[in-house]
Amino acid sequence: MRGQELELLTPARLVVTETHGRVCVEPQGDWVIDTVGAVEDELRALASRADPSAIVYSFTQLGRIDTAGAYLLGRLTQDCADPDGDFHYLDHHPVAPGLIAEVRRRTLSCAPVKAQTYGFRAAVARLGAGIEAAYLEGLGTLGFLGHTLTTAASTALRPWRFRLTPTVWVMEEAGVNAMPIIAVLSFFIGAVIAFMGANLLQTLGMTVFTVDLVAVTVLREFGVLITAIMLAGRSDSAFTASIGSMKMQQEIDAMKVLGIDPFEAIVLPRVIACTLMAPLLTFGGMVAGIAGGMVVAWSTDLQISPTMFITRMHENTDWSHFMVGMSKAPVFGLVIAIIGCRQGMEVGGDVESLGRRTTASVVQSIFAVIVIDAIFAMMYLELGI
Structure with missing residues (x-):
């Protein structure tokens, strides 16, 4: 059954056109987890050179799409001030815009790990953070005691x-x-x-x-x-x-x-x-x-x-x-x-x-x-x- 499903899928393709300062991204075929691997490198290259605010999508040739395809497409506009704005979409699609926005909301973006600093200022900062944490713990315990009483x-x-x-x-x-x-x-x-x-x-x-x-x-x-x-x-x-x-x-x-x-x-x-x-x-x-x-x-x-x-x-x-x-x-x-x-x-x-x-x-x-x-x-x- 798995082989038959793969045979029914249309390979994912990406057509990119640049006109009047806009970069039109037109995904074609089925953008599901079994097919999007073929266009991932192309998407990465596009994301590195294109302005996120200039990206627009056209879904006229888009077939099926799942969370994997939505995640890859959403990465193109994730650095934009309004990544889910309507101006990013040239035409209406019943699934793709909402799925891209939902995947972005549920994707954890971890902040870069800060390099550990040493010295007097770092020691004082850690001491202050510890005192603040102890103070908040004390307030929380007193509040819990009051609730219990x-x-x-x-x-x-x-x-x-x-x-x-x-x-x-x-x-x-x-x-x-x-x-x-x-x-x-x-x-x-x-x-x-x-x-x-x-x-x-x-x-x-x-x-x-x-x-x-x-x-x-x-x-x-x-x-x-x-x-x-x-x-x-x-x-x-x-x-x-x-x-x-x-x-x-x-x-x-x-x-x-x-x-x-x-x-x-x-x-x-x-x-x-x-x-x-x-x-x-x-x-x-x-x-x-x-x-x-x-x-x-x-x-x-x-x-x-x-x-x-x-x-x-x-x-x-x-x-x-x-x-x-x-x-x-x-x-x-x-x-x-x-x-x-x-x-x-x-x-x-x-x-x-x-x-x-x-x-x-x-x-x-x-x-x-x-x-x-x-x-x-x-x-x-x-x-x-």
Whole structure:
């Protein structure tokens, strides 16, 4: 069948006449992908010497035409100020002018690659571009947070619209299933703190203060930090990947067509689940970290028994350290969920965009956690807590 179709095609020909300052291009025969290869060189030569604004077409002898033929003909006038103007056509054709214009609109014209510059000015330019990108990312995240909060307020006024099942599912996936890895990491962090503190305090004859060191650092900082970083690396990337894949498959667009608010159905359950589970995971991380420090204090030369460890921690560690650590957890959970969901909603239609957004989600979440933790530390320092 393919051979018979080729036999029915009329070879493509090109007739060019120049009169009164105009270059009349008359394509003849069938200008389809199987025939236009014979006239491509002739078209290139014509495009190199002719003025694009002087090109006019005559389609009286034109047979069939497809996108390949339209693309080659459209290249003659692509550099003209009005490449699709009516003055380019001497006669009417039902297909060719519209097809040439459509192919031109859908043809991606890539800008030439700029040579990479070096030096002080180039470094300052890149620094400025980076600062501007960070500023725009921050504004975008704040806007996304505002949209999420308004959706939460709207759902609070209409509680029957709240989606309990997705929220509980995310609580299990992002919270309960993350507990083992957070507990293991926190255990070893507590053990490392005890080792380092014991070696230093032993030279000063104050090894018993290892208990205070482990309790304060784990309760105040490391318990919540390890939890937040693990949420950023594990759950936050999962949020971005799942929402991004839905965006790529146009499921988000389908929700909008059906009248379903994506923020209400997708974003809000993840934000609520992550905000609620962060304090619980932090508490588990604190317990595991203190257990790690207790094991080291008992098994090394310190010879601090678990009973003595717990008693001293109870007598010398104020509850404010525990409350400081717990107060950070829901804030970290909210920020991590907002960043992960926003990056997922920003995914384009290709896999490269998904990978780039997932990486940005994890990096931005960890950066935000550390910055917010520093702000909390300065705030509590000024308050004397």
